[in-house]
Amino acid sequence: MSAVTKRSGSYGRTLGVGAVLVLVLATLAVVNVYTNLAPEMSGSQQSMLLSGLVSILLIVAVALLFVATIIGRERTAAVETLAAQARQIEQGELDVDLATNRTDDVGDIYRALAVLRDSEQLDRQHGVSAEVVAQYCETAVEISNGNDDSRLEENVDDPQLAELAMRFNEILDQRKRDAEIDSR
Incomplete structure (x- = not known):
């Protein structure tokens, strides 16, 4: 059983058990004090003791x-x-700060939500990268069909794809220069 599952509902249960335990102990202490002191007191003193x-x-x-x-208010x-x-995350705002120092079940939920948010960010990033890769494939097909002026888009969010495009375009430019020199 995970730590998250073990802690589930821990606040209410712990607080309730703790409160009952304190009240029982306080009641036992009151009964003990009264039964030990009351027999030696007069009726009015017993009444005052009991009242106190x-x-x-x-x-x-x-x-x-x-x-x-x-x-309860803090937890709420x-x-x-x-x-x-x-x-906010559900509405697509993925820059939500979910950092927490909490070590309770609320902290576990914060961390789980952060993982989901980060996963969504990666999915979006890969979605953009997939579009760029598809565009790169189309450009490669154009080049293979003889369109020597086609180039890969270098201005993309994914740094690895941007690097790939830059190097690929440099190769194409060099190839074009070499072809011009050979044709002279």
Whole structure:
């Protein structure tokens, strides 16, 4: 099982289990304090002790709720940002910055989306290269049919194809110069 799968849903589960565990421990501590101290106190003191302990328990519960809200908002904001970036990529904007330092499942999604984006960029680049290669093939056919003035397009995005075109055109130019010298 991959790390991504193992972490799936980890925030909610971990936060929920952690909150329940803290509340259970706090409740046990309150019960322990009350049962140990209450027998030695008068009725009004017991009432005050119980009131104070319940207040502490409520403060712990509110603090846990506050922490859960902050974590939830942060996670929601991260997912909303990620969704917006995914929509940009879907619309063809491939220059979206997907760099992240996150090591959680949201970070995994960022990295996966970056791989998809990069794959799309490569597909587009290869699509352009395929068009250029097709054009080069047509030019080669023209040259083989005797059109010595045909040249390969050197101004292309793919540097390797541009280099190929430049060298090929140099060969054709040299061949043309040699033919002119031979014809004199």
